[in-house]
Amino acid sequence: MTPAFDSVSALIQMGYHGAYVWSAWGVSLLLITVLMWHSVYRRQQFFRQEAARLRRQAAQAKRQE
Amino acid sequence: MPEPSQTAGQPSIWRRLWIWFNQTVGPRHFFMTFRPWIKWLGLIAAVLIAVGSVWGLAFAPPDYLQGNSFRIIYIHVPAASLAMSIYLALAVLGVISLVWKIKTAEWVARAAAPVGFVMCVLSLLTGAIWGKPTWGTYWVWDGRLTSMLILAFLYAGIMALYQAFENSPNQGKAAAILAIVGAVNLPIIKYSVVWWNTLHQGATFTVTAAPKMDPSMLWPLLLTFIGFYCWAAALVLYRTCTLILERERQKRWVQEWVEQESRS
Numbered sequence: 001m002t003p004a005f006d007s008v009s010a011l012i013q014m015g016y017h018g019a020y021v022w023s024a025w026g027v028s029l030l031l032i033t034v035l036m037w038h039s040v041y042r043r044q045q046f047f048r049q050e051a052a053r054l055r056r057q058a059a060q061a062k063r064q065e
Numbered sequence: 066m067p068e069p070s071q072t073a074g075q076p077s078i079w080r081r082l083w084i085w086f087n088q089t090v091g092p093r094h095f096f097m098t099f100r101p102w103i104k105w106l107g108l109i110a111a112v113l114i115a116v117g118s119v120w121g122l123a124f125a126p127p128d129y130l131q132g133n134s135f136r137i138i139y140i141h142v143p144a145a146s147l148a149m150s151i152y153l154a155l156a157v158l159g160v161i162s163l164v165w166k167i168k169t170a171e172w173v174a175r176a177a178a179p180v181g182f183v184m185c186v187l188s189l190l191t192g193a194i195w196g197k198p199t200w201g202t203y204w205v206w207d208g209r210l211t212s213m214l215i216l217a218f219l220y221a222g223i224m225a226l227y228q229a230f231e232n233s234p235n236q237g238k239a240a241a242i243l244a245i246v247g248a249v250n251l252p253i254i255k256y257s258v259v260w261w262n263t264l265h266q267g268a269t270f271t272v273t274a275a276p277k278m279d280p281s282m283l284w285p286l287l288l289t290f291i292g293f294y295c296w297a298a299a300l301v302l303y304r305t306c307t308l309i310l311e312r313e314r315q316k317r318w319v320q321e322w323v324e325q326e327s328r329s
Contacts, residue, residue: 014133024137024191043307
């Protein structure tokens with residue numbers, strides 16, 4: 001398999017199409033990253049809330065003793 | 066009169082299948098079964114997308130007509146295909162959750178909707194970027210582009226309905242109905258390039274016919290295609306697991322799981 005471009009600068013330029021190809025790749029990477037970040041954020045939010053709730057419950061149980 | 070399945074000592078095969086199915090789709094069983102899949106699917110996706118992208122960007126030969134701009138296909142086609150597949154899944158899950166009242170089906174749909182929406186937006190954006198050097202314009206009101214834009218609006222509507230009925234007992238009903246009704250758009254998208262012969266090109270590859278693309282260009286597309294599907298499956302499962310944890314937080318197994326996770 002041979003590379004389609006002679007040099008890195010040719011790969012970046014892609015014969016005047018570089019701006020289109022790389023911006024398409026860039027916007028994809030950005031949107032996919034945001035979506036994955038949001039998914040992880042939701043999971044961590046659940047853990048934080050649940051840990052706080054468990055602590056509150058434990059404190060309440062102690063007061064009632 | 067006893068049912069035929071109860072006359073024999075054992076429940077019938079259908080009865081046992083139904084019980085097995087109900088156990089599998091129960092939130093706890095779903096969580097325990099599919100959570101281990103996430104990291105493997107994610108790993109496969111990362112490898113396939115990385116190899117496919119490098120191959121497609123740096124090694125596949127330029128197109129004789131479109132030059133290097135065709136390399137956008139390696140994101141555009143997987144994203145567009147996923148947007149449609151996930152929408153079809155939303156419609157099927159909508160029927161399942163309305164008819165059989167299976168909570169997990171609704172949660173999977175709720176987890177998948179934003180993923181499908183982002184894929185739909187991505188296919189529109191990459192398509193517009195590709196359109197500029199190829200057609201000379203970012204946008205035309207062509208059948209494929211217009212029906213895909215409608216799909217994005219349908220996704221937005223479904224997500225808004227999920228948000229609006231967040232705390233109501235009929236949570237996902239309205240969204241499920243919109244997903245089912247909106248599914249008429251899917252065949253319109255698929256056949257738009259055949260019915261209205263405007264700017265958008267026909268299908269590059271289908272399940273039934275030989276591909277219209279040279280293998281040196283097709284292989285990276287197959288890699289990113291399968292990679293995107295694995296990635297989407299992993300992400301939807303991950304998001305569904307989060308929803309299950311949130312909705313079932315009163316259950317003992319969730320509390321035990323949270324304690325076990327926070328200790329390790």
